[in-house]
Structures are given as structure tokens and as C-alpha cells.
Amino acid sequence: MNDNGMSIPHLIMSASTVVQVVMLLLLVGSVLSWVVIFQRSLALSKAKREYADFEETFWSGVDLNELYRDIPDEEPRSGAEHIFKAGFREFNRLLPKTRNPQAVLEGVQRSMRVAWSREEDRLSRHLVFLATVASASPYIGLFGTVWGIMGAFQSLSLSQQATLATVAPWIAEALIATAMGLFAAIPAVIFYNRLSSEATRLLGRYEAFAEEFYAILHRNVQGRDTTSG
Numbered sequence: 273m274n275d276n277g278m279s280i281p282h283l284i285m286s287a288s289t290v291v292q293v294v295m296l297l298l299l300v301g302s303v304l305s306w307v308v309i310f311q312r313s314l315a316l317s318k319a320k321r322e323y324a325d326f327e328e329t330f331w332s333g334v335d336l337n338e339l340y341r342d343i344p345d346e347e348p349r350s351g352a353e354h355i356f357k358a359g360f361r362e363f364n365r366l367l368p369k370t371r372n373p374q375a376v377l378e379g380v381q382r383s384m385r386v387a388w389s390r391e392e393d394r395l396s397r398h399l400v401f402l403a404t405v406a407s408a409s410p411y412i413g414l415f416g417t418v419w420g421i422m423g424a425f426q427s428l429s430l431s432q433q434a435t436l437a438t439v440a441p442w443i444a445e446a447l448i449a450t451a452m453g454l455f456a457a458i459p460a461v462i463f464y465n466r467l468s469s470e471a472t473r474l475l476g477r478y479e480a481f482a483e484e485f486y487a488i489l490h491r492n493v494q495g496r497d498t499t500s501g
Contacts, residue, residue: 288445291416312398354391363489399471
């Protein structure tokens with residue numbers, strides 16, 4: 273638009289208060305969603321690298337007791353390392369206290385399930401916000417659109433002569449509100465689906481690792497029970 277009166281910045285600044293509030297909400301939602309997108313993308317990339325590194329170490333034939341001791345207690349663990357440490361700590365705690373292998377294995381499974389649930393919470397953190405922005409933004413933008421159209425009709429009813437110049441500013445701010453709603457919603461829904469899918473796949477790998485680790489401990493306990501018997 274060459275006319276300064278119909279430029280997008282001028283239309284935004286001269287829009288009705290309600291439409292300006294709508295635009296501000298959509299702008300804030302869009303900015304925050306991009307912050308979440310970058311933060312979650314980096315966190316998931318880091319989690320995948322850490323899982324690959326730990327899995328390589330775990331299956332390299334290293335002694336499990338040595339691997340457990342190499343994980344410092346003072347640093348918070350995450351991913352498969354967290355699940356391994358929780359399960360093996362419970363295994364070492366219960367093994368000297370009971371001669372019932374099933375009780376030991378149930379305790380290990382319970383500890384790993386709790387650790388897995390915490391990893392699920394960690395990987396899906398703030399994704400609900402993206403889903404909210406994706407679903408709510410079009411409707412917030414639509415509210416601004418409806419308000420702009422209502423203003424256009426009011427201008428027509430009050431005008432002596434119905435011209436495009438009378439309704440153009442109202443129609444323009446209505447369309448801007450619609451565009452901003454889509455601008456906030458489209459990236460949010462795309463990255464919500466992508467990040468949720470990546471988190472689900474990674475959680476599936478964590479679950480597979482927990483099952484494999486449980487099978488190793490099961491063989492260990494059964495072997496000890498057979499030897500002691």
C-alpha cells in the first residue's frame with residue numbers, strides 16, 4: 273500500500289482498541305510459541321544425542337556396577353541414563369534385603385516406570401502451550417475479524433455516502449487480525465506435531481531400553497537364585 277493512511281503500521285496503530293488488544297495477544301502468543309519451539313527443539317536434539325551416547329556405552333560390554341558408579345549422584349540425570357540409574361539403584365538396594373527375586377524385579381520395574389514418567393514430563397514440557405496457541409489463535413483472530421466487520425457496517429450506517437474509503441480501514445484491520453491469527457497458529461501446529469512426534473519416538477526408545485535392561489537384571493537374579501539353590 274503506497275498510501276500512508278492505508279499502510280499496515282498505520283492501520284494497526286489506528287485500529288479500534290478491541291482489535292489492537294486482539295493483535296497484541298496474537299503477537300505475544302506468536303513470540304512465546306517461537307521461544308518454546310526453539311527451546312524444545314534444542315532440548316530434544318540434546319536428549320537424542322545423550323541417548324545415543326549412553327546406549328553406545330551401555331552395550332559396549334562395560335560392567336554395570338562400574339557404569340553405575342561412573343554416574344555422579346550430585347548431577348541430575350536424564351533420559352536412559354536416568355532410567356538405568358533409578359533401576360540399578362533399586363536393584364542394589366533390594367537384592368541384599370530379600371531372597372525373593374520377584375520382589376526385587378518388581379521394585380526395579382516400579383522405579384524405572386517412575387523415572388520414565390518423569391522423562392515423559394520433561395520431554396513434553398510446554399508442548400501444551402503450543403497446542404493452545406495452535407487451536408486458539410485462529411478464533412482470537414476471527415474475533416478481531418468480526419469486530420472489524422461490525423465496525424465497517426456501523427460506518428456504513430452512519431455515512432451519508434457509502435464509499436470504499438468509509439469501510440476500507442475497518443475491513444483492513446479485520447483482515448490483519450485474521451492474518452495474525454494464522455501467522456501465530458500455523459507454526460505452532462506444525463511444530464507441535466513435529467515435536468510431539470519426536471518426543472513420542474524418543475520415549476519409545478527409552479521404554480525399549482528399560483525392557484532390555486529389565487531382561488538383563490532378570491537373568492542376573494535368576495542366575496543368582498539358581499546358584500544359591
